[in-house]
Amino acid sequence: MPPSSAERRHLGRRLAAATDAAGPLPTPLMAVDLEAFDANADDLARRAAGTPIRVASKSVRVPALLRRALAHDAFHGVLAFTLREALWLHEHGVTDDVVVAYPSVDAGALAELVASPAAAAAITLMVDDVAHLDAVDAVRRSLAVPVRVAIDVDAGLRVGGQHVGPKRSPLHDPPDVVGLARTICERRGFRLVGVMTYEGQVAGLPDVVPTQKVRSLLVRGLKQASQAQLEVRRREVAEALAGEVDLEFWNAGGSGSVETAAADPVVTEVAAGSGLLAPTLFDHYQSFTPRPAAFFAVPVVRRPSPQVATVHGGGLVASGASGRDRLPTPWVPPALHLTGLEGAGEVQTPLTGPGAAHLRIGDLVWFRHAKAGELFEHTRTVQLLEGDAFVDAVETYRGLELAF
Structure with a gap:
């Protein structure tokens, strides 16, 4: 089963400390714990x-x-x-x-x-x-x-x-x-x-x-x-x-x-x-409970209303039979949801839920992808998170100019 809200908040504190220490990084920002x-x-x-x-x-x-x-x-x-x-x-x-x-x-x-x-x-x-x-x-x-x-x-x-x-x-x-x-x-x-x-x-x-x-x-x-x-x-x-x-x-x-x-x-x-990265499609298995390890972040760029925060991009949709389970999931901070009308968009993604009221323009929202490797087709580098710090930035296949 997926982690509790307390575990997600702990992850959020680690990611916030790491991004604060690293300074400005391009988005979508990818990280592996x-x-x-x-x-x-x-x-x-x-x-x-x-x-x-x-x-x-x-x-x-x-x-x-x-x-x-x-x-x-x-x-x-x-x-x-x-x-x-x-x-x-x-x-x-x-x-x-x-x-x-x-x-x-x-x-x-x-x-x-x-x-x-x-x-x-x-x-x-x-x-x-x-x-x-x-x-x-x-x-x-x-x-x-x-x-x-x-x-x-x-x-x-x-x-x-x-x-x-x-x-x-x-x-x-x-x-x-x-x-x-x-x-x-x-x-x-x-x-x-x-x-x-x-x-x-x-x-x-x-x-x-x-x-x-x-x-x-x-x-x-x-x-x-x-x-x-x-x-x-x-x-x-x-x-x-x-x-x-x-x-x-x-x-x-x-x-x-x-x-x-x-x-x-x-x-x-x-x-x-x-199973190494544990995307959302692996959240509900009877036989095992992996720990989410791969995340991507995009910034809040609009506040259309007090109940909605809109992030830049976010539409990293997984392959397979189309459905809501192929959409990325807002993860940190908790209590955020995609909207039924717009879902996860290529240029913007509006988010609702109790967590939206606390977001400010410039804040990062961290998502989980529905699948594992597909996430890294969208970036050249991945930040490796250890403790409360990014300890390395490593290249994806795309970063190495490879398209397999």
């Missing part, structure tokens, strides 16, 4: 119970924070968003173990991969179709550099003829997976090293939302059914593959399903990223 970040890393490690955690970089997007997570004993390797990102992470020494979570058909990046034995040894591509292998062969001139690949197996729940879960891989049944595995093993220039089964319908759905008790009950039932079905399917796929190939890893899970994925004997590693 290192104490919360580290506490979340420890909690993910506890939930993983010894199963290695691969950091999902899409949910972080700040190299310094990726390095901080990887310095934790429970974490190893990165689950990257794109091949170009994986190449950059390897080239800059962030990690020598990168799994690209999504198939790549980026011809330029694939050409760079097959031209570098070091990169090809460190990076694993995700595939679920022969066409993904064809995309690699289309750009290489020789087979001297073997390409590591992993198969993405659908982890959705099948019930009543319907598919519940992310629409990712077309591979669901063991014969389909084995068919592609045999093709990979027989095809020169490729090495099958892993499998991924990402159960987004378990990892990505809050299940104890106070205002949605009936829906939460249904979600918990869906998760239990999905976990039971997936455990059987993972075992069946693993047994079918055992006669074909020796795998290095089996990746599964997300921040919302670390403990259930780690408990599956087939799974050798779990993935997590959002």
Whole structure:
């Protein structure tokens, strides 16, 4: 559950002390609370119970924070968003173990991969179709550099003829997976090293939302059914593959399903990223309670009435199915709310609630984003908060002029 008002006020005092000491900083001002970040890393490690955690970089997007997570004993390797990102992470020494979570058909990046034995040894591509292998062969001139690949197996729940879960891989049944595995093993220039089964319908759905008790009950039932079905399917796929190939890893899970994925004997590693920063979409999980660690601030620039304070910008809306849960949440000071008419705007965001009466022009209002890494697409630097001070300013991917 989200922190209490007292905890939010304590955070507000820390942020106020840090901004006062730092002097004027450009907005939107981004900050990560290192104490919360580290506490979340420890909690993910506890939930993983010894199963290695691969950091999902899409949910972080700040190299310094990726390095901080990887310095934790429970974490190893990165689950990257794109091949170009994986190449950059390897080239800059962030990690020598990168799994690209999504198939790549980026011809330029694939050409760079097959031209570098070091990169090809460190990076694993995700595939679920022969066409993904064809995309690699289309750009290489020789087979001297073997390409590591992993198969993405659908982890959705099948019930009543319907598919519940992310629409990712077309591979669901063991014969389909084995068919592609045999093709990979027989095809020169490729090495099958892993499998991924990402159960987004378990990892990505809050299940104890106070205002949605009936829906939460249904979600918990869906998760239990999905976990039971997936455990059987993972075992069946693993047994079918055992006669074909020796795998290095089996990746599964997300921040919302670390403990259930780690408990599956087939799974050798779990993935997590959002749980380090704890955006608002992770506020209402039965299995864990992370500490909010990522925030952004914008200044009050107008007072249309004594009951309304309007901030500059603020419309950092998360991806996914549109709805109020994708909007940023005013966090510090407490007792502030978006309006139903304007919501979070690109150029201005009016705020109401008891806290609005105490705001003055120039005051900062701190928000939480609905998702984790997406927040950092909107800034070049992030302030790192430790105690009551900003102890460092680190660059985001955008600050490094990277757009993955």
